[in-house]
Amino acid sequence: MGQVVLKGINKFYESVHAVKDVNLQIRDKEFVVFVGPSGCGKTTTLRMIAGLEAISSGDISIDGNVINTLAPMDRDIAMVFQNYALYPHMSVYDNMAFGLKMRKFERPEIEKRVREAADILGIGELLKRKPRQLSGGQRQRVALGRAIVRHPRVFLFDEPLSNLDAKLRVQMRVELKKLHLRLGTTAIYVTHDQVEAMTLGDRVVVMKDGVVQQVGEPLELYNQPANKFVAGFIGSPAMNFAAVTVTEAGGSLIAENSGLRIKLPDEIAQRLRGHIGREVILGVRPEDLTVAGSADLDHPCFDAVIEVVEQLGSEILLDMKVGESIMVASVEPTARVRVADKLRVAMRPSRLHVFDAQTEAAI
Numbered sequence: 001m002g003q004v005v006l007k008g009i010n011k012f013y014e015s016v017h018a019v020k021d022v023n024l025q026i027r028d029k030e031f032v033v034f035v036g037p038s039g040c041g042k043t044t045t046l047r048m049i050a051g052l053e054a055i056s057s058g059d060i061s062i063d064g065n066v067i068n069t070l071a072p073m074d075r076d077i078a079m080v081f082q083n084y085a086l087y088p089h090m091s092v093y094d095n096m097a098f099g100l101k102m103r104k105f106e107r108p109e110i111e112k113r114v115r116e117a118a119d120i121l122g123i124g125e126l127l128k129r130k131p132r133q134l135s136g137g138q139r140q141r142v143a144l145g146r147a148i149v150r151h152p153r154v155f156l157f158d159e160p161l162s163n164l165d166a167k168l169r170v171q172m173r174v175e176l177k178k179l180h181l182r183l184g185t186t187a188i189y190v191t192h193d194q195v196e197a198m199t200l201g202d203r204v205v206v207m208k209d210g211v212v213q214q215v216g217e218p219l220e221l222y223n224q225p226a227n228k229f230v231a232g233f234i235g236s237p238a239m240n241f242a243a244v245t246v247t248e249a250g251g252s253l254i255a256e257n258s259g260l261r262i263k264l265p266d267e268i269a270q271r272l273r274g275h276i277g278r279e280v281i282l283g284v285r286p287e288d289l290t291v292a293g294s295a296d297l298d299h300p301c302f303d304a305v306i307e308v309v310e311q312l313g314s315e316i317l318l319d320m321k322v323g324e325s326i327m328v329a330s331v332e333p334t335a336r337v338r339v340a341d342k343l344r345v346a347m348r349p350s351r352l353h354v355f356d357a358q359t360e361a362a363i
Contacts, residue, residue, distance in 0.1 A: 002062065002153040002186030003028045004049065009058035011044055011210075018044050020210040022058070031180050031187045033201035035194055036233070041210035042190045043158055049188065050079050050156050062153060078147035079156040082163065084139045086131040086146075092118075093127040096145045110149075117148040120182065121175075137168045144176075148183065157189040161196065173199055194234050198222070206230050228281060228360040231353055237286045237317060240327040243357065244282045246275045255282055259323015262300035265349035271363050272354065280363065283353035286317065289329035291337070292346040299346040304329075306341045320345070 004026040011019035019041040026032045034042035047053040049060055051072035059066050067075050086095050093114055100110045118124040121141040131139055140160060147155060161169045161176075177200055180187050191197055197204045198218040206213045206221065206229075214226040218234075225231035231239045244255040246264075253269040253276070255262050260282075264272065272280065292301050304320035304327065311333075318329045318337060322345075329345060337343070354363045 003064075004154060004186060004188065005059075005061045006045070006049075007059045007061075009045065009048065009060065010056045011041070011048060011053065012056045018210050019048070022212055024205065024212065024215065026186060026188060029184050029186055031177075031189065031200060031202045032205060033189045033191060033197040033203075034205045034207060035191055035197035036207035036213075038192060039209075040207040042192075042205075042207050045207075046156055046158055046188060046190045049154075050077060051075055075154075076152050077154045077156055078150040078152040079158065080143050080147050080160045082159045084131075084143045084163075086139060086142060088131050090130070091127065092123065092129050092131070092134070092142050092145075095131070095142055096127075096149055099146060100149055113149040113151070114145070117145040120148065120179065121145050136164050137172060140164065140172060144179070148179075153186065155185055155187040157187065159191055160189075162191075162193075169196075176200060195236055198234070204234075206233060208233075224362075225353065226362055228283070228355040228362075231283050231355070231362075235285055237328050237330065239283045239285050239353070240289075241355075242282045242322070242325055242327070243279055245279050246272050246277065248276050255280070257323060257325075259304075259321075259325060260302050262302060262347070264300070265352065267350075268352055268354055275363070279357045281355040281357055281360070283355060284327075284347050285351065286328045286330040288348040288351040289327070289331075290346050290348070291329075291331055291335060292344040299349055300352070301344055301346045304343050304345050306337055306339055306343065309337060309339055318343075 006022050006024045009019060009022040022045060034045060036042050044053060048055050055068055059068060096114045096117060097110045118127055121144060123141050126138060161172050164172060173196060189200060201218060203215060204218055204221055205215050208229050214221060214230045221230060221234045242257060242260055244257045244260060247254045253264045253272055255264055302322060304322045306318050307321050308319035310317035314333060315330050316333055316335055318331060320327050320329060356363055
């Protein structure tokens with residue numbers, strides 16, 4: 001079992017409140033990813049679980065046992081760091097076996113565990129090499145192997161892929177997911193990369209300024225963000241936002257600013273009846289904007305001028321001037337568009353998001 005529960009966790013560095021009242025239950029065998037910008041408290045939270053940072057207040061328990069005062073080596077966890085932390089003078093085999101030797105495991109058991117981990121990671125032929133003879137991806141596998149041989153209740157990962165090139169990161173993400181499914185061990189992973197979080201996590205914990213903003217499955221965060229920060233952080237390219245005023249005309253609700261004037265769909269209009277005359281924030285993802293055609297006449301539309309065209313092969317990103325604002329649309333690669341073109345752009349009405357202008361909470 002490897003259920004981890006954080007109850008009222010706080011961390012202070014003198015006058016700085018780095019982690020604020022975190023409450024979270026991580027289920028056995030679950031892969032949970034902490035994501036957020038630099039300084040949001042995600043790594044500090046992970047280090048408190050590992051025992052590398054003292055807890056200012058609150059309790060952390062694994063399988064019902066509070067571990068606040070336990071030394072890191074007594075918590076039955078294994079941690080993989082960003083910088084691999086391999087011993088340069090030791091072979092791959094000795095690096096993977098070192099922790100077991102320190103715990104006085106018998107030689108046959110050490111041999112068995114190292115060979116099993118090497119087979120799982122596909123590094124059996126590298127066991128005699130030194131770290132300097134390995135590529136970045138191979139070093140990362142060795143660091144993973146050193147954690148796997150421990151057979152811990154919980155794996156902790158502190159941005160383990162951030163030192164790899166883009167192509168290798170994608171490959172290692174897939175391998176990490178396969179590894180988790182094979183081992184069936186609870187995993188807690190920290191990253192600033194929302195794509196990594198979305199592809200790896202069974203659930204994702206979004207943090208900002210030490211506060212947990214939302215916890216949920218990847219698609220739940222994507223489709224139903226709790227606030228503007230989560231909406232803007234999850235998804236690539238990021239969601240477009242526009243400050244609009246809600247008005248009423250002919251029984252319909254209208255959202256408008258200097259460059260937009262759109263009739264709001266009935267479902268959203270019902271939620272905004274109490275906001276007539278007030279400013280709200282309209283959100284729409286780039287993939288939910290299309291070049292308006294005859295089939296889009298019933299959709300909310302607006303005029304835009306193309307400022308930048310980004311050809312990405314599988315899609316085209318259009319940076320567009322809409323009144324005083326810039327919005328990004330993701331369109332089909334077959335679209336024939338050029339800089340300075342004037343477009344009529346349609347929004348998918350069912351995919352619009354609205355946020356309170358003061359609290360930034362979803363409406």
